Amino acid sequence: MRAVALGGGHGLHATLSALRRLTPDVTAVVTVADDGGSSGRLRRELGLLPPGDLRQALAALAAAEDGGTLWAEVFQHRFGGTGALTGHAVGNLLLAGLFEVLGDPVAGLDEAARLLGISGRVLPMSVEPLEIEAEVTGLDNGNGEAVSRIRGQVAVASTPGQVRRISLHNPGRPHQPPIACPEAVEAVLNADAVFLGPGSWFTSVLPHLLVPDLHDALVRTTATKVVILNLMPQPGETAGFSPEQHLHVLFEHAPRLKVDAVIADRDSVPTPVRLRRAADSLGGRAHLASVAAPGRMGRHDPDALADCVREALGLSEGKEEGQ
Template identity: 80%
Template structure:
């Protein structure tokens, strides 16, 4: 089974950790609009892709065993202190170095995958860093405001209505897709969107024209995994079905086959089932929250629910679309 997961940050890490239980033919397509923390500093100083979300995906796919686990831990290690390196993750610096030396982010990420023994591949959504711009209400006397930047959008006290992507390197051009990511979506058996920061990690993939078209054209089973709780700022007050409404507003032609949600996170199951049906799919509710870690998906339970949604519990041939 060829699986592609699209997202960023901790949400994508959760998806990849679950999908590793189902297949080794796994590709992560990662958002490249981060402008905060270590990633933002490296992006501003060097003009490179923000490496943080790419690093998270690499760590999720790192091989089991001493070597892979060691490199995954090293990639995630952050320097302390108060000097120039404070707050930087080792993996961010290593990826930045690979980007500069090789001059090709896809080749650099393939080299990094080899280093950690990754079971799968990590690709950027775009070969160029992008900016997120959002239309927001509730900031100034109820009027519509525009804010730019991943951190600003993720932390706004207002209500985000919709987002667009900007290409700061080529202001007159739209966002350009990574060709390898487009091909991975077209070749996939299953494509997974979410969980994660809805407006800054999940929806941006739908706003890269070539990637958007690939998501519509692919014969893969399309699966959406919803968050366990609304996120302060981005989706405060959102119901599970509102997440799907926003997805449809940003990609009206997209159809999905399955929507997965935690049973305790859905106050009105009938409403979610109707919303999923309007997108062409079916809702699957299960106990997929980690009972020991608040706000985190249990990878084994999530993998089981994905397997059920794909109709492969019996392992029969012909269950993949």
Template identity: 80%
Template structure:
């Protein structure tokens, strides 16, 4: 498997997916991003409510990450990410969100719209929605009464509500925005991309609102289970306030296994400094069928963010494409 033409698919959303894509573009031109479509906050939430369209924010982030990796794409990536100021109707909207909303309306097909945006930005990779329709995250949460000991479970709806909950998220499901009795549909092109990939990535990112939702869309879940691709999970550097506050690295994997017990993974990448007890992480990875790869993948200049070059090196190592250097990844069964 040559690094220059690995068919890679990365699933996630927001800043976490942005980090993976930025690293992957150092390894291959054949990158497909499969993006969550459950955002209901900020500019995306406004456009979703007003126009009934897919929330464009996470899709925009993925396009900008791929555009910035092109030789002449940095300027247009910055324009795509630019947010209007002031206090008027445009305040807070990103240029890319408005452009995507317009393409969605004109073309009537989110995949065709994203392909046109990709051409406009000169992006060689592809960005696809997880589903062709907006989705809603529903979480079972304890501790909302201020007393975790009672074990009382409440259901809360919406990505923003789940991401910012003061309680502890136990489990999530994904519903259609129409609250249909039918399960959410997967984007057919996303399913095909997963089945045709050589390597598939989950994470990093908001665990309950950006990573796990992909496993709860039946057709996409089945594709992730069936694909012959190497499957790699990239863990967050720090727990996120709200939905994963207090989570250990291994707890993230336990939750992944709980939501998708049939999923088998080949490798788990974690930052060496973010893993207090490596043996526990190795055991949790083994429960998924994976090896743990510990490396210095954090960015010293930006705490809480991955260093794209270091992450790319660790991915290369996990795929058996590179040589191990000093303080390189530690791989254990």
């Protein structure tokens, strides 16, 4: 099975960890709008793609069942101290070096994958650093419905207001649409199964739908399309959101997108009938199962998630939820 997962950060890490249990042919398509921490510093100082989410995806595909290889551990190691290297992850610096030496982020990621012994592939959604702009309400104390515009992934992810809608821009070409990574478009078109989520909904999941060529590939692909929902709302981005509201926002940003399956944690869905109705409106079917990791709030269990993905794709004879 050729599986493609789109996202960023810990959410994409969860999907990749599950998919590794099902197939060695996994491609991660990763958001490139991060502007905080080590990634933000390297982006500002060197003008490169922010490497943090790309590093996380590589580490997820490299991790072994016994805890991971040495190189995967080193890749994730962050420097301490108080100097210039403080807070930088080794993998971020290595990717930045590969991007500069090879002059091509896709070639750099492929080389890093070889170093880590990965059978899958990690690709950026665009080969240019992008910027998120959000329409947010609740920031004006005098008018709770007034719309404010804020820019930057960190600002959007940490806003005390309510994000309503996002757009995606290339700061170097503000009046032109973002350009998709051609290899990412090809991967989506040739996939057997494509996955969106979980993750920060407005800053890691939805941005992929705002890159025109990537959006068109997601609409056109014959792959089975699966949305994996978060275990809980995220303060700022999706505070107060029900599971079905996540799907509603997805549809608002990509009205032509249809999905085949929606995976959600059974204990995170207060009203299953509403979620099933929302999934049906997108052309898909809701699959509810216990996919949360015990004792790890907000994290998916990779084995349980893999089992649910297997059922959603019709790869196993599982008992239907609710029966």
